[in-house]
Amino acid sequence: xxxxxxxxxxxxxxxxxxxxxxxxxxxxxxxxxxxxxxxxxxxxxxxxxxxxxxxxxxxxxxxxxxxxxxxxxxxxxxxxxxxxxxxxxxxxxxxxxxxxxxxxxxxxxxxxxxxxxxxxxxxxxxxxxxxxxxx
Amino acid sequence: xxxxxxxxxxxxxxxxxxxxxxxxxxxxxxxxxxxxxxxxxxxxxxxxxxxxxxxxxxxxxxxxxxxxxxxxxxxxxxxxxxxxxxxxxxxxxxxxxxxxxxxxxxxxxxxxxxxxxxxxxxxxxxxxxxxxxxxxxxxxxxxxxxxxxxxxxxxxxxxxxxxxxxxxxxxxxxxxxxxxxxxxxxxxxxxxxxxxxxxxxxxxxxxxxxxxxxxxxxxxxxxxxxxxxxxxxxxxxxxxxxxxxxxxxxxxxx
Numbered sequence: 001x002x003x004x005x006x007x008x009x010x011x012x013x014x015x016x017x018x019x020x021x022x023x024x025x026x027x028x029x030x031x032x033x034x035x036x037x038x039x040x041x042x043x044x045x046x047x048x049x050x051x052x053x054x055x056x057x058x059x060x061x062x063x064x065x066x067x068x069x070x071x072x073x074x075x076x077x078x079x080x081x082x083x084x085x086x087x088x089x090x091x092x093x094x095x096x097x098x099x100x101x102x103x104x105x106x107x108x109x110x111x112x113x114x115x116x117x118x119x120x121x122x123x124x125x126x127x128x129x130x131x132x133x134x135x
Numbered sequence: 136x137x138x139x140x141x142x143x144x145x146x147x148x149x150x151x152x153x154x155x156x157x158x159x160x161x162x163x164x165x166x167x168x169x170x171x172x173x174x175x176x177x178x179x180x181x182x183x184x185x186x187x188x189x190x191x192x193x194x195x196x197x198x199x200x201x202x203x204x205x206x207x208x209x210x211x212x213x214x215x216x217x218x219x220x221x222x223x224x225x226x227x228x229x230x231x232x233x234x235x236x237x238x239x240x241x242x243x244x245x246x247x248x249x250x251x252x253x254x255x256x257x258x259x260x261x262x263x264x265x266x267x268x269x270x271x272x273x274x275x276x277x278x279x280x281x282x283x284x285x286x287x288x289x290x291x292x293x294x295x296x297x298x299x300x301x302x303x304x305x306x307x308x309x310x311x312x313x314x315x316x317x318x319x320x321x322x323x324x325x326x327x328x329x330x331x332x333x334x335x336x337x338x339x340x341x342x343x344x345x346x347x348x349x350x351x352x353x354x355x356x357x358x359x360x361x362x363x364x365x366x367x368x369x370x371x372x373x374x375x376x377x378x379x380x381x382x383x384x385x386x387x388x389x
Contacts, residue, residue: 024228025228026218026223026226028219028220029221029223029382030221033256033327043388047369048369048370049366049367049368049369050228050231050371050373051372052296055387069383069385069386071383074261074366076260076364076366077244077263080361101383102221103382105383106385107383107385109274126243132188
């Protein structure tokens with residue numbers, strides 16, 4: 001991404017930050033300007049607070065990524081949004097849309113998850129539309 | 136006389152029953168025979184469309200004394216700039232610390248009120264935080280208690296309004312990042328503005344740091360079918376790096 005686009009994304013983020021400034025959890029560590037899509041196998045689905053985690057062995061995705069740590073919201077928020085710990089099983093083949101960490105490490109925030117039974121699960125990420133989807 | 140085991144057990148059972156009866160009995164009627172409203176149940180922040188009369192007034196910034204206000208604004212700007220850089224400044228939440236009084240009343244997680252005749256408990260779902268408000272007791276002094284996350288709260292019903300007085304909040308347990316002195320006093324006025332919308336009008340008095348009392352009101356809606364879930368910081372992968380930046384630990388499990 002060009003420096004120009006990155007700067008625009010930073011300014012946009014600055015505009016939305018005052019609304020979220022007192023939130024429990026800062027989503028500022030995640031890239032709001034692009035998403036990546038990973039297909040792979042679930043190594044573990046961890047139903048814990050303060051966040052749930054999905055450890056993914058990656059089969060298809062950006063070059064150089066073989067494993068990825070996917071953060072979810074608090075499991076209480078997931079549960080209120082209809083998620084269950086049994087929605088995802090170890091060994092499941094899934095497709096995840098993720099806002100990656102800005103620092104380049106192989107981790108990111110889950111925005112959408114396609115599970116083997118065909119459902120697409122969306123976690124209740126606050127201000128989820130502030131994350132720009134890219135191919 | 137030595138009590139038998141059975142007698143001791145019966146007495147202990149009776150004592151527990153008496154305690155629970157007192158705690159959970161409906162609040163007593165006042166001199167005019169009116170009972171206070173029942174706030175028991177689950178609640179979450181209520182945000183109605185703009186212009187709806189159940190919305191409280193917009194939140195005001197802390198009316199800090201000029202030098203403190205300038206510092207507060209600098210910290211706010213620094214936090215916003217850090218967020219824009221993708222390097223948020225770590226907070227208590229980074230370390231899974233509960234937020235205490237009055238921040239725990241701001242949501243975004245629901246809370247539960249359990250109202251009795253002698254005590255009212257508020258349990259915030261996030262971090263399993265419980266504050267206890269005692270009725271029919273005088274407020275203590277700071278000499279009687281240690282400073283903490285929730286302080287010491289006493290309450291009384293004034294008609295349909297529950298008035299709660301809280302003192303004893305620890306220095307770094309801050310609401311909206313505003314500094315306070317040990318003498319900070321928080322007065323809350325809880326009242327139902329409709330049968331299912333509750334307001335908590337929170338007034339903070341602290342002449343050492345504030346130019347004038349600071350009032351913020353939160354509105355909540357009843358969640359009739361919701362039972363509060365547990366919340367334990369079982370695996371916190373967030374941490375503050377050597378520069379105080381909040382980070383996420385990313386490692387492949389063994």
